[in-house]
Amino acid sequence: MKRERIEQIAALIDKRGLLTLTQLAEFFPKVSEMTLRRDLFQLEEEGRIVRVRGGAKSIKDLQKTSGVPYAKNTNINVDEKQTIGAKASTLIDEGASVFVDGGTTALYFAKEIPDVACTVFTTGIAVAQELSKKKNVTIHLLGGILKKDNLSTITAVAPAYFEDVNFELAIISASAFTPENGFSCDSLMEAEQLKMLRSKAKFTYMMLDSSKIGKVMPYSFAAIDDISVLITDENFPESLKSFFKSKNIVVM
Numbered sequence: 437m438k439r440e441r442i443e444q445i446a447a448l449i450d451k452r453g454l455l456t457l458t459q460l461a462e463f464f465p466k467v468s469e470m471t472l473r474r475d476l477f478q479l480e481e482e483g484r485i486v487r488v489r490g491g492a493k494s495i496k497d498l499q500k501t502s503g504v505p506y507a508k509n510t511n512i513n514v515d516e517k518q519t520i521g522a523k524a525s526t527l528i529d530e531g532a533s534v535f536v537d538g539g540t541t542a543l544y545f546a547k548e549i550p551d552v553a554c555t556v557f558t559t560g561i562a563v564a565q566e567l568s569k570k571k572n573v574t575i576h577l578l579g580g581i582l583k584k585d586n587l588s589t590i591t592a593v594a595p596a597y598f599e600d601v602n603f604e605l606a607i608i609s610a611s612a613f614t615p616e617n618g619f620s621c622d623s624l625m626e627a628e629q630l631k632m633l634r635s636k637a638k639f640t641y642m643m644l645d646s647s648k649i650g651k652v653m654p655y656s657f658a659a660i661d662d663i664s665v666l667i668t669d670e671n672f673p674e675s676l677k678s679f680f681k682s683k684n685i686v687v688m
Contacts, residue, residue, distance in 0.1 A: 441467065442475050446484050449494045456491035488547060489518060516645040516669035521545040523667050523688045524607055524643055528554055532604050535633050538563055538588025539609040541643045549573065557603065559629075561587040583623065590625045595632050606637035610644055610658070612651035615679065618660060619644070620653035627655035639664040646671040660685070 441464065448463060449455045460472050476492050479485045485492040521544025528534060530552040536542050538560025546566035549556075557576040558564055564577045580591025591597075608630060610619035619642060621627055634640050634657070642663045649672070665686045668677075677687045 438475075442478060445472075445475055446479055449479075449485055449492050452494075454488070454491060454493045458490075460491070487518075488544070489522065516647070516671065517541045517544045519669045520643045520645060520667050522548045524641065525549045527605065527607075527641065527665075528552070530554060533557075533602070535603045535606045535608075535637060536560070536563060537608045537630070538583075539586050539643075541609045541645065542607070545607065545643070557598075557601065559588040559590070561589070581625075583626070588626070590623065590629050592625070594629050598633065598636055601636060603633075603637040605639050605641055606634050607641045607643060608634070608658075610642065610648060612653040613644055613648050614650060614652055615660065615676075617652050618656045618662075619658040620656045622653045622655070624655050627657040630657040634658060634662060641665040641667060643667045644672075645669050646673070649673070649676065 444463075445460065448460070457469060457472060457476075461467070461469060464472060476485065476487055479492070480487050485494060487493075517540060520541055524545045525548035528549050532554040534554065535557045536545060538558060542558070542560055542563050543566060546560075546563045549567070549570065551570040551572050553572045553574075555574045555576070556567055557578070558567070559578045559580075561577070561582070564575050567573050567575050578589050578591065578594060578597060580589040580594070582589055611622060612620045621630070640658065640663045642658070642665070644666060646669055660680065660683055663685060665688060666677075666680050667688045672687075680687050
């Protein structure tokens with residue numbers, strides 16, 4: 437009975453692409469919300485859905501619109517990314533001008549950003565697509581070479597494109613972090629692009645989930661002192677939080 441219900445839930449989410457918990461409860465009125473949540477947890481563990489705030493999204497739908505590598509990355513550390521994305525979204529006020537990168541954490545940020553009049557520059561294809569659902573958000577998408585693993589764009593002409601552009605906030609994420617090497621990624625061109633974008637912003641906010649700690653990628657694009665705010669999850673070590681705070685960095 438349980439397995440049959442779970443398969444029915446999976447089929448519904450695949451058919452619709454996205455289903456909220458409220459909608460799911462309408463399909464299964466005799467099943468408690470807690471049970472439905474557990475069913476979603478199980479489907480996520482099986483790699484068939486991605487839980488999003490208030491519901492779930494089909495992996496098949498993500499693969500259609502985002503590509504297999506991106507969909508796979510979106511399904512890793514979901515709770516942490518949701519937490520970080522939700523925190524970052526609270527920092528956006530009406531009239532803000534913001535740059536956000538194209539990482540999978542940025543996708544959760546895009547889902548949660550309030551629908552207020554603001555301007556968002558991004559290198560993320562899926563991020564721009566998610567933001568397009570917001571009526572009042574103006575979106576600028578940078579073209580260039582597509583990185584298939586995170587569906588972000590990189591281009592040598594980015595400095596010219598952003599020459600006369602200024603951001604209040606640059607909200608970016610890193611693939612790896614150590615105190616010695618700072619924040620790093622796997623692409624030299626992307627690292628140079630992030631350095632440039634960081635320089636255009638009044639404040640740089642770093643989204644970093646705890647799984648990135650202790651990892652090192654070939655190209656560093658920011659040191660600890662280059663950021664104003666660290667946005668992370670509950671599993672981030674307290675000792676590292678204290679270290680950031682000692683550098684006068686706000687930790688969320």
